[in-house]
Amino acid sequence: MKNNLLFSALLLVAATTAKAQLVNGNAYIKGTGVELGIDSLGGFEGCSTTVSPVPAGMHFRSGNALFGFVANPQNDAWTNYDGDFFTPGSPENGWGFEIGTAGASGSNNAADFGTTGATGRIVNWQHTGTTYSVDWEGDAITGTNLHFRINYLLQETDLFYITTVTVVNNTTATIPDLYYYRNLDPDNNEPISFDFTTQNTIVSQHVPGGTTVAEVNATQASPWLSSFSFVAIDTNFVAGYGGFANRDGSDMYNGAGFTQTMGATNFADEAIYLAYLVQNLAPADSATFKFCSVFDSSAVDCAISALGVSLTTPDMVYLNAAPFALTGGTPAGGTYSGPGVTGNMFDPAAAGAGVTDVIYTYTNPVTGCTGSAASGIHVDVAAGISSTAAANTVSVYPNPFSSEATVSFSKDVKLVNAEFHVYDMVGKEVIRRTDIRSNSIRIEQGELSPGAYFYKFINDGKEIGSGKMLVK
Numbered sequence: 476m477k478n479n480l481l482f483s484a485l486l487l488v489a490a491t492t493a494k495a496q497l498v499n500g501n502a503y504i505k506g507t508g509v510e511l512g513i514d515s516l517g518g519f520e521g522c523s524t525t526v527s528p529v530p531a532g533m534h535f536r537s538g539n540a541l542f543g544f545v546a547n548p549q550n551d552a553w554t555n556y557d558g559d560f561f562t563p564g565s566p567e568n569g570w571g572f573e574i575g576t577a578g579a580s581g582s583n584n585a586a587d588f589g590t591t592g593a594t595g596r597i598v599n600w601q602h603t604g605t606t607y608s609v610d611w612e613g614d615a616i617t618g619t620n621l622h623f624r625i626n627y628l629l630q631e632t633d634l635f636y637i638t639t640v641t642v643v644n645n646t647t648a649t650i651p652d653l654y655y656y657r658n659l660d661p662d663n664n665e666p667i668s669f670d671f672t673t674q675n676t677i678v679s680q681h682v683p684g685g686t687t688v689a690e691v692n693a694t695q696a697s698p699w700l701s702s703f704s705f706v707a708i709d710t711n712f713v714a715g716y717g718g719f720a721n722r723d724g725s726d727m728y729n730g731a732g733f734t735q736t737m738g739a740t741n742f743a744d745e746a747i748y749l750a751y752l753v754q755n756l757a758p759a760d761s762a763t764f765k766f767c768s769v770f771d772s773s774a775v776d777c778a779i780s781a782l783g784v785s786l787t788t789p790d791m792v793y794l795n796a797a798p799f800a801l802t803g804g805t806p807a808g809g810t811y812s813g814p815g816v817t818g819n820m821f822d823p824a825a826a827g828a829g830v831t832d833v834i835y836t837y838t839n840p841v842t843g844c845t846g847s848a849a850s851g852i853h854v855d856v857a858a859g860i861s862s863t864a865a866a867n868t869v870s871v872y873p874n875p876f877s878s879e880a881t882v883s884f885s886k887d888v889k890l891v892n893a894e895f896h897v898y899d900m901v902g903k904e905v906i907r908r909t910d911i912r913s914n915s916i917r918i919e920q921g922e923l924s925p926g927a928y929f930y931k932f933i934n935d936g937k938e939i940g941s942g943k944m945l946v947k
Contacts, residue, residue: 497600498527503542504607505533506631508550509770512542514585515597518611518625519569520544521562521585536666537562541585546770548634548702557701557770560661561585564671565719567660567746572621572642573724575652579618582722584658593623599830599851603813605631608832608849616926620645620945621653626832628849634774635706637781639765639849644756645927645945647875653753654724657766660746661703663695670697675716675747676740678704688779689714691747692772705749706775707766708782716747728752781846784809786835788821788850798822801833803850809837815854823854830854855941869895869932869940876920877947883915884932884940890914891935897944898929920946 496503500515501522510533512522522529522542529535534545537559543566545558561568562585569584571592581592595613602608609627614620622643629636638657644650661673673693681689691714692704705714717733726732728750734741753762767778787803798820801811811819813833815826821833832849839846868885882895890911897906897918905923908916923946932940 496530497597498522498530500596501527502597502600502609502627503527503530503533504609504627504629504636505530506607506629506633506636508547508632508634509544509629509636510534510542510546511544511627511629511636513597513609513611513627515611516594517569517583517585517587518593518595518597518613518623519583519585521566521568535559538564538666539566541566543568543585544768546634548771548773549699555699557664557703559666560663560703561659563662563665565660567658567720570625570640570655570657571722571724572615572656573654574619574650576725579615580722580724581615581617583613584720586720593621595623599832601813601832603832603834604836606812606834606836606847606849607631608834610830610832610849610851614645614926616924620926622927624851626849626851628847630845630847633777633781634771635767635769635778635781637765637767637778637846637848639763641761641763642753642756643761644758647758647945647947649758650756651754652725653756653762654728655751655753655764656721656724656727656748657705657750658721658727658746658748659703659705660719660744661693661695663693663701663703664698668695668697670695671744672742673744674740674742675745677714677716677735677737680714680735680737681710681712682737689749690775691716691749693747702770702772704769704772704775705747705766706769706778706782707749707751707764708779709751709764709766711753711764712749712751712766714747714749716741717745719744719746721746721748724750776842777844777846780839780842780844784835784837784846784848786833786848786850788833788852791853791855792821792823793855794823794828796823801835804835804837804848806837809835811835821852823852826852826854828854855938869930869942871918871930871942871944875945875947876918878920880918880944881915882918882930884911886914888914888934888939893935894933896931896933897923898931899926918944 547556566585571582573580593613593615599610624641678690715733893911
């Protein structure tokens, strides 16, 4: 999975023009039975309706100026529907991380109306056939250096959506234990029942040698039975309930002060959650995991089936690269779609420069359940060279660096109007050197704050090298 935001600002301008549901940077997804809003700054469900007015035809119902998520499992054209599931009261909904049991931590939550963890933006809003896909990327650099990518994927007629999280270790040391959590205080139908309490149940928990499913469910009986579940099939996930504004990933994962016993149930105004453990994440390595938000018990089986669909693609390709075959979809027998996709072939030129999602869709022949997976490709604008040649054209040493670094250009390149540009992780240009006449330049640490950056080398009007640099 890619871990960059280069050219994201240009993408956002184009997407805002072409897609009515990307409004002032925030994203809205409208399916036939599920609708949700995603905050651009923090990557959580909970669009500020003040910043980005709700698009026409969506079903806003909240006690706050936030659009979280609503669902219509009754399938009655939204005459009766569930939600907004968390925004009527204190809008407890979000995600966060913790390193070890007392290390750096961060929280992105609608209750904070922002972020104290990773700051980023939405880099892609896409409607491919019957699939909606939204990508958010951001960085946590207080006490650590982590990059997060979150993909939200909804099939138009499904009563569940899939959240896929990728975390990249941009520090210079292995992280032994990295905890992720997804926390929600479900209010279900509070706007019409005036009841904040739900029946919270640990439906399933991973058991070695047994089930791999972790599921926590919240129901409300009035004015009709409504249901919400977090569901995961990765054995590193655990499900739990208890507390409210939960911000301690290690305690949530280990069950310290929380309930995780399969079959346990409690009627209360409290939070439900999933927690995940990544172990021994080496520098520059990434971990990817996913889970479902499910809005009716009848949809759980298909949600579990959908979690078994996966796709891998190259992180980055060049705009002028030849079309290539897509082979990373599993189980075999599904179909590929998305910008630049014809059959099982991906054409970078047809997709265009920027971030694009390839969608892989598979229908289980036994259950009839259809699931999709998305994988993002960054199409870079470099022309006339391969990625290998680009890597050999420009180098940064040392990388990572703490005081200064030397940027060297291949002596085989005849410098003509040469330029070197550096961008931060939200696509803002932070360094520009023009009219370069020697084969090396120096970058001072004082020019950049600690974090990850992307650079590109332009010569004679063409980009002929690009890469990533880390500042300690």
